[in-house]
Structure formats: C-alpha cells, structure tokens
Amino acid sequence: MANYLDISHVSMEFPTKNGPFKALDKVNLKIERGEFISLIGHSGCGKSTVLNIVAGLHQATEGAIILEGKEVNQPGPDRAVVFQNHSLFPWLTVYENVEIAVKQIFKGKKSRAEIKQWVEHNLQLVHMSHALHKYPAEISGGMKQRVGIARALAMEPKVLLMDEPFGALDALTRAHLQDSLMEIQAELNNTVILITHDVDEAVLLSDRIVMMSNGPAATIGEVLHIDLPRPRDRLVLADSPEYNHYRAEVLTFLHQKQAKPDVPMTNKGQQSAPENAQGAPVKKPPELKQVVGG
Numbered sequence: 001m002a003n004y005l006d007i008s009h010v011s012m013e014f015p016t017k018n019g020p021f022k023a024l025d026k027v028n029l030k031i032e033r034g035e036f037i038s039l040i041g042h043s044g045c046g047k048s049t050v051l052n053i054v055a056g057l058h059q060a061t062e063g064a065i066i067l068e069g070k071e072v073n074q075p076g077p078d079r080a081v082v083f084q085n086h087s088l089f090p091w092l093t094v095y096e097n098v099e100i101a102v103k104q105i106f107k108g109k110k111s112r113a114e115i116k117q118w119v120e121h122n123l124q125l126v127h128m129s130h131a132l133h134k135y136p137a138e139i140s141g142g143m144k145q146r147v148g149i150a151r152a153l154a155m156e157p158k159v160l161l162m163d164e165p166f167g168a169l170d171a172l173t174r175a176h177l178q179d180s181l182m183e184i185q186a187e188l189n190n191t192v193i194l195i196t197h198d199v200d201e202a203v204l205l206s207d208r209i210v211m212m213s214n215g216p217a218a219t220i221g222e223v224l225h226i227d228l229p230r231p232r233d234r235l236v237l238a239d240s241p242e243y244n245h246y247r248a249e250v251l252t253f254l255h256q257k258q259a260k261p262d263v264p265m266t267n268k269g270q271q272s273a274p275e276n277a278q279g280a281p282v283k284k285p286p287e288l289k290q291v292v293g294g
C-alpha cells in the first residue's frame with residue numbers, strides 16, 4: 001500500500017535563548033508499508049529530530065505525520081523506538097524486560113501462556129533464548145541491544161524507529177546485528193526508519209537511503225533507491241559493482257555535495273570525529289557522538 005507513513009511538510013523550530021532555531025524545513029517523505037528507510041546526513045542535520053517527530057516525542061512546528069491515514073502527534077505503541085543506548089530496566093531480567101512491554105500492549109488480548117510464548121518467540125528472533133533469565137548487567141552491549149530490538153518487535157509496531165541502534169557497538173557485533181535485522185526483516189517485513197552514520201550499513205539494509213542536507217533548516221537532499229536483490233550477503237556485495245556504485249553515491253553526497261568544513265562543530269558544540277580510510281568514523285571517547293565526517 002502506498003503512503004503508509006507520510007511525513008508531510010514537516011518543519012521544526014526550537015526556541016533557544018538566542019531566538020528560534022530552525023532545525024528542519026519542509027521535510028517530505030512518503031514511506032510504503034514494509035519499506036526499510038535509512039536516514040543519513042552529517043551530525044546535527046536533524047535526523048533525530050525527524051525520528052522524534054515521527055515517534056511523537058517532539059511536535060513539529062509545521063506539517064504533520066500521517067500513519068495509515070491518521071495524524072499522529074503523540075507517542076504510541078504503533079511506533080516503537082530503539083535508541084543507541086539500550087534502555088533496559090536493570091532490575092528486570094532479559095525475559096521480564098520484554099514481558100513488561102508485551103503485557104502493556106496485549107493486556108486482555110493474550111492469555112498468560114500466549115504472552116510467555118510471544119516473549120520467548122521475539123527473544124528467539126534476536127538469538128537471545130539462551131539468556132532469558134540474565135540481568136542486563138550480566139550481558140554484553142550487543143546482547144542488550146538485541147533485547148531492546150526484541151522488545152520493540154514484540155510490541156508489533158506499525159513502524160520501527162531506530163536511532164543509531166548499533167552506533168555504540170564494535171564492528172563485528174554490529175555486523176552480526178545487521179545480519180539478524182535483515183533476517184527479521186525478511187520474516188516480518190516491518191516498516192523501518194533507521195538513523196545511521198554508517199554508509200555500508202545504510203546500503204546493506206535499506207530499500208531507500210534518504211540523505212539530508214546540512215542544517216540549519218535542513219531538509220531531504222536526495223533519495224537513493226537501493227535496488228539490490230535480497231537476501232543480501234555482505235561478503236558477496238563487497239565485490240558487487242552495483243553495491244559500490246550506491247556506496248559511492250552516498251559518499252559523494254556527504255563529502256562533496258554536502259561537504260562540511262575540516263573541523264565542523266554542530267550547534268550542540270560537538271566536534272566531529274575523524275574518519276578511517278573506508279570513510280567510517282573512528283572510535284572516540286563516549287562523550288563525543290560519532291558523525292559521518294567532515
């Protein structure tokens with residue numbers, strides 16, 4: 001079905017002590033059911049703001065979010081969010097962290113046995129069945145992120161919103177989670193908006209990559225359709241001319257069309273990270289956020 005989710009003429013102005021700051025200007029994006037969309041752009045361009053508006057956490061100054069024909073302007077279980085820093089309750093086990101969301105959503109609709117089965121099924125999807133009774137402090141960062149994804153999936157949201165869900169993970173764990181996400185996507189066909197700074201991640205996972213211009217008053221610069229057959233295998237794709245063409249298109253957008261000065265500062269006062277030879281951000285202290293580059 002076309003236009004499952006419509007981000008329609010969305011502008012956002014934040015009040016600041018120096019007067020209003022226009023972060024977004026007329027962002028327009030129509031997303032089909034089951035589409036996997038990545039949002040990419042330089043640090044501070046407004047990706048999280050777009051996601052937070054879709055999630056209902058921010059109110060757009062202008063425009064609207066229409067989901068299945070209805071305007072949404074507050075948070076709801078139809079839009080589950082997975083953040084970069086897993087948000088598990090430390091006093092609950094892996095199982096209980098998912099169960100709490102499932103009980104909230106399916107109260108009165110699923111029996112106790114069905115709830116148990118559903119929680120276990122979703123944890124199985126993210127390969128966490130072996131750790132049901134562990135506490136967050138007893139599992140790795142990658143595992144916590146898996147649990148966060150299971151919790152979001154278990155809510156059966158209409159749209160899954162992911163804000164750099166793998167940003168804090170090492171490259172190998174990140175690759176495993178990307179593969180898991182592709183498997184899950186093949187099975188469930190979720191509608192997903194993913195924010196990422198990782199060009200390879202965007203090309204590997206997406207049906208479309210939405211590239212945002214630099215702020216202030218950021219908007220959608222270009223949209224790239226990724227017409228690679230699924231299932232996608234990162235090793236096969238590494239040698240694929242099509243894959244490398246898409247990758248080059250995104251890099252050209254970011255580093256030529258929307259190039260930033262050598263040492264960019266966002267208006268959050270954060271300095272960008274240096275990149276390695278592949279254009280991936282180099283690991284840096286946790287207080288600095290990773291960026292695509294400058």
Ligand SMILES: Nc1ncnc2c1ncn2[C@@H]1O[C@H](COP(=O)(O)OP(=O)(O)OP(=O)(O)O)[C@@H](O)[C@H]1O
Nearest residue numbers: 014021023042043044045046047048049267268289
């Ligand atoms: N509550 C706020 N008040 C004032 N300005 C804000 C607020 N939230 C975000 N901004 C500004 O809006 C712009 C977009 O921020 P946003 O966090 O959406 O960018 P981003 O692309 O997600 O950045 P990053 O990639 O670094 O996470 C930035 O200039 C930011 O400083």
